Amino acid sequence: MAKKNEKETNSKKTIKKVTVKKTAVKKEKAEKVVRTKKKTRADTKETSHVKHSLIPLHEKITEKEAQELFDYHNITIKELPKIIRNDPAIRHLKAKENDIIKITRTSSTAGKAIFYRGVINE
Numbered sequence: 281m282a283k284k285n286e287k288e289t290n291s292k293k294t295i296k297k298v299t300v301k302k303t304a305v306k307k308e309k310a311e312k313v314v315r316t317k318k319k320t321r322a323d324t325k326e327t328s329h330v331k332h333s334l335i336p337l338h339e340k341i342t343e344k345e346a347q348e349l350f351d352y353h354n355i356t357i358k359e360l361p362k363i364i365r366n367d368p369a370i371r372h373l374k375a376k377e378n379d380i381i382k383i384t385r386t387s388s389t390a391g392k393a394i395f396y397r398g399v400i401n402e
Contacts, residue, residue: 336385340373341396346380349396363397375399 341349350356363370363381370381376399383395 335369336383338370338373339382339384340370340375341380341382349380357398360396360398362400365399365401370399377401 346357357378357380360380365375365377373379373381375381379399381397381399383397385393385395387393
């Protein structure tokens with residue numbers, strides 16, 4: 281009987297130790313999550329870019345890049361699809377009418393897909 285009690289006591293101690301370790305790990309994970317969220321908010325403010333899995337990257341291209349785009353595809357700004365200047369995805373870019381926005385989306389088949397939009401005021 282003494283051996284049984286010793287085994288039970290040892291197994292109880294082991295269980296307590298494991299439980300304490302798991303709790304400590306959970307606390308560490310919770311702290312990491314909080315730290316990650318704070319960094320993400322700061323990064324968003326610094327880069328002035330909307331970071332969300334459903335919103336693709338929006339960039340305003342330069343006049344030189346726009347001219348190269350028009351020459352390569354033999355098009356004008358009127359032939360590009362439109363995007364409204366007050367669209368929440370490009371509001372941080374402070375785009376004006378007739379600016380060109382480059383939208384980079386991730387694609388499961390192509391890897392990366394690039395689209396262009398012309399800014400309008402409406």
